[in-house]
Amino acid sequence: MSNNEYVVQMKGITKVYPNGVAANQGVDFNVKKGEIHALMGENGAGKSTLMKMLFGLEQPTEGEIIINGEKVSLSSPMVAISKGIGMVHQHFMLVPSLTVAENMVLGMEPKKGMFIDYKKAVEITEEYAKKYNLHVDANAKIIDIPVGMKQKVEILKALVRGAKILILDEPTAVLTTQETAELFKELINLKEQGYTIIFISHKLKEIKQITDRLTIMRGGKSMGVYETADISEQGISRLMVGRDVILTVEKEKAQPTDVVLKVRDLEYTDSWNRKMLDKLSFSVRKGEILGIAGVEGNGQRELVEMLFNLNVPDAGTVTVNGQNILGVPQRKIREMGVSLIPEDRMVYGIASSGTIEENLMSDRFDKKKYNKGMLFDMNAMHEESDRLIDDYLVLCKSRKQEVGMLSGGNIQKVVVAREFSSDPILIIADQPTRGIDVGATEFIRKKLVELSREGAAVLLVSADLNEVMELSDSLVVFYNGKIAAYFEDTSMLNDEIMGEYMLGLKKQTEEEVRRVCHE
Secondary structure (H helix, E strand, C coil), X not given: CCHHHEEEEEEEEEEECCCCCEEEEEEEEEEECCCEEEEEECCCCCHHHHHHHHCCCCCCCEEEEEECCEEECCCCHHHHHHCCEEEECCCCCCCCCCEHHHHHCCCCCCEECCEECHHHHHHHHHHHHHHCCCCCCCCCEHHHCCHHHHHHHHHHHHHHXXXXXXXXXXXXXXXXXXXXXXXXXXXXXXXXXCCEXXXXXXXXXXXXXXXXXXXXEECCXXXXXXXXXHCCHHHHHHHHHCCCCCCCCCCCCCCCCCEEEEEEEEEEECCCCCEEEEEEEEEEECCCEEEEECCCCCCHHHHHHHHCCCCCCCEEEEEECCEECCCCCHHHHHHCCEEEECCCHHHHHCCCCCEHHHHHHCCCCCCHHHEECXXXXXXXXXXXXXXXXXXXXXXXXXXXXEHXXXXXXXXXXXHHHHHHXXXXXXXXXXXXXXXXXXXXXXXXXXXXXXXXXXXXXXXXXXXXXXXXXXXXXXXXXXXXXXXEEEECCCCCCCHHHHHHHHCCCCCCCHHHHHHHHCC
């Protein structure tokens, strides 16, 4: 193919960080005009680094970047934008207190004298929304709109700034099936209008559904470029991971016994005066995984915050084996046998400048086993850390490595190793596999099932529908801070049924929902 058919050519890209870690090694990445091209690979494979260089957030150590046939030096995102490149990040870059229109024109505001011409901002938003069939409410505040609309605002923001090449990082991570279908329609519409889309995702089904070609990365190198139609999901996983991955979760039927976690009439109104938890009641039993599904922003985060004393509810009770845990110090909650895999591993899961060992031992260094009178028994600590690194397949140089330097999947394994190895009676797993690769995902899901079958009660909160349906023994759907549905058996569920309850189109009776209390 002649080079001028490529809008993006990245040639021999190598990125070596000051600490000697090579994130990319001689990578070639070429994208044709008007295609949807997937960039795939495990966490730490170098995808994000490659795209950060294409968006001017980082500079390559070696190699060249050619956009529309012209060799460029993308020294900042502003330069990338001027070359027609836009990026929609996994964590949205929107200002919650501003309206959609204000976010749309941020940094390029139309002025009327000294002031922003708000009417003009609304006009621009509506014109682009209509042109690209991405329907948004120009006057709504970002805080009040659903996650699917935020996604559209981010895409429109890039288009308003003249992007012809769009990089989408995990664009469906927080969308329902219906919202994903809607987004895909819009992406195909953009493709038909001549736009080029680079699609970073771990979701194999989606990749097969929407992309024309795909580039697979492993260990900082490209494993080749494939026509999407010519490669199977299993083939993609094998190239990403270097072995066959079991894509479904195998588990024996749960035999739940006593109630461990008991939540009754929990209420919480946030600082924006929105009722996030509305008389919420449910129970989780020993030996079962209870899943919570729902579009993000329907009370899941607030519930987890209450359960681990990151916040205090306005009313209601929560007990673990009959003991109150509301407002109790986290240390005490841990002593009761509660473990937490937090949604944001970087903020709540690890101390990123600490070593792997310090992070693994942070909840147990005061235990008798690791103390010799006044001094720590460092040998016992080293042994335990090395055992956990081995058992949980953490890829690292040694226990002394700074945990923040690991890839996302390996950081998550450190969090999981600490939380799962403390003999928990209750595990709260909040988005346990978000943004991590196929191999680490498979490993963590297996462990969750294993622990539940050994008798732990597991509360699983996940925006990944496949995950929550496959892992859960029973399942609740959250909508507007309430339980919209409870399914005692997940085997008959599918994306369509779940989507209807998640979007509030359907709702079970109070009596049906009440069964989740097991009283």
